[in-house]
Amino acid sequence: MNIQDRAQGAIVGAFIGDAIALGPHWYYDLDEQHKDYGEWITTYTDPKKGRYHEHEKKGNQSQAGYILKLMIKSLVENGEYNQEDFCKKLDEDLFTKMDGTAHNGPGGYTSQSIRKVYTQRVEEKLPWDKVGSHADTTEAIERTLALAVRYALNQKKLSKSISHNTFITQVDDIVGSMSVAYGAVLSQLIQGEKLDENISTKLMKLVKKGELPFYAVTTDDFKPPKNGVKDPSTIGLFASPDALLSPSFMAKAANDKDIKIEPAWKVSLVYGMPCAIYHILPASYYLAARFNDDFESAILHSLNGGGQNQARSILTGALVGAQVGLKNIPQRFIDGLNEKDEILELAKKLSDIIEA
Template sequence: MAARSFMMRASKTTVQDRAAGAIMGAMVGDALSLGCHWYYDLDQLKREYGEWINDYTTAKPGHYHYGCKAGDVSQSGQLFQYLLETLNEKGEYSDEDYCQRVDGLLATLDGTREGGRYTQKDMRDVWRNRVVMKKPWEKSASLFGDTTDSFVRAVALAARYHSDFPTLIKKIVSNTRLQYQDQQIQIHSIAYGLTVACLILGVDYKRVTGHLMNYKGIISSTIGSELGRDSDQDVPEPDSLIWTAYAAQAVVNPDLQIKSARNAPQMYGLACAYYMVLPGAYYLAARFPDNFETAVLTAVNSGGQNLARASLTGGMVGAITGLSSFPERFIKGLTDGDKWVEVAKKIAQDGAKK
């Protein structure tokens, strides 16, 4: 029955609709969480925003992102949009074009957390290296950054290069290493991007791991080459590629049932590190694969680093259900929503030509 349901869903969407859905899903998830971002006390979150947040919100005075309006994106969302602009205008990903756009943002920052819709440590490191120390981009990445900006941007690259895994891997590595030196972040960004690519292609979420294992050789060799590992013994193990399978198993295991899905991310941690955010997103995508609204709003209402979690969840479930499944209010309430829909459709169209 589950497989039949998937086939019925897939037949009603197109690859382009799913690619555009992935892009807009990531952006909508970011914006939906902006006003209610970083509430680690879930009771406080409920007191200030009600039992269930179901639309864009405005940050309270004194809280993060105060001054932004409902429907705006975070700094991570801005970086995502710069990448979309590069793909839209160039038709391909270009480090040079993307970096020029980010340099414009860096020029407006002051190196503090509070600057620029809140600047996390990795971007403060990049700012210091680029603006203060005048380093070239290839030497400006953060040494200890462990956030999820590059995972989110992998959604856009997956929408463009979903039919070409080696090229997708190369583009994700190239973009990720501009912000993060940690190769684990690069590897997990690749795995997440490949997951989104599979979903865009119409692979059932529960079967993503198996599908990727069919390409294990070329994936491993490409990753090894991009990370400068020439020996077979130096190629990373594919553990990051099997995360979706464990998430899917956790959802259906009767001994692991969680009554309220909004509490599930607490098992993994509510903080900002990718190893806390990513598994929560994988779980929510596995639990609500055919309902974009429920999946992304559950991520929003789960608190903590809900912005990254909702963006990653939105990227995956948007890739499953397609842009055509989105509630109209999510586009109308998003700042410049109609513009970004057209950009997403253009990138999806370019990706379909490959």
């Protein structure tokens, strides 16, 4: 595999994760999910009447996929991240199709952070530098994963673009740090690194080199700092590198024979089924490490875990797609996408502009 194949795998994997969870999205009662879709969901399904995306058809994208497309189109058209252009696309291509309520807009449902910014922009007429919400969810990652692809070889630009884009909709520093950390992990996988217990050590070396904006005072291998050493400047840095350390622990758990989560979909019960970023990321890292070479198993166990399985599947799909590459994603998942041709074209165009 080359970097373009892994990059395209990440993008297509994310879109597959979004579409495959459209039907059974947000079932917190697994008995109800099993009643509606059976014990094991294996493919794209229509949403049931009265559910979150009830007017959509199987294989469609949710609003997360719609916004991800806007991000990729902006990157391709500009060749790099242009926040003004992306915000213009939100104003013209998203907000004009919404009314600010939850069950409305592209994909049939609008998440909390997007509803908040819609209100601020459309109703309160606030400028873009005055908007944002305190939502602790993964909406930012679901679109900034394209930035991780574009800047897979440039961690400084990756960090700057992801943090700036995240704070458009979510103003919490913890959400920002975890979003940048996910992007950093994804970029390493696109480069060909493994999602294993050593991934965090590699990321921390980038912190020490000043390429990732995290505060760290320990020496290598997390040993105590030497006596008399002053703390580095924290200006513009996230307060803690802990978001970079999590992936190694999840990967270690996934490969530890004495730690058993069986079947693997029950990872959603271990780390939590709700929408918050601190539930979604650990489960996604775990599944992507456990099924690092098996896209189908990763995406189906993510899907069948219930709860916020759409975000979990988008993030897992990108991580595993980057590891297996586009050519190793089962064709049936690609063929089931109603926007297959457009998605493949966007993934190809984005992979073509990756540069240091």
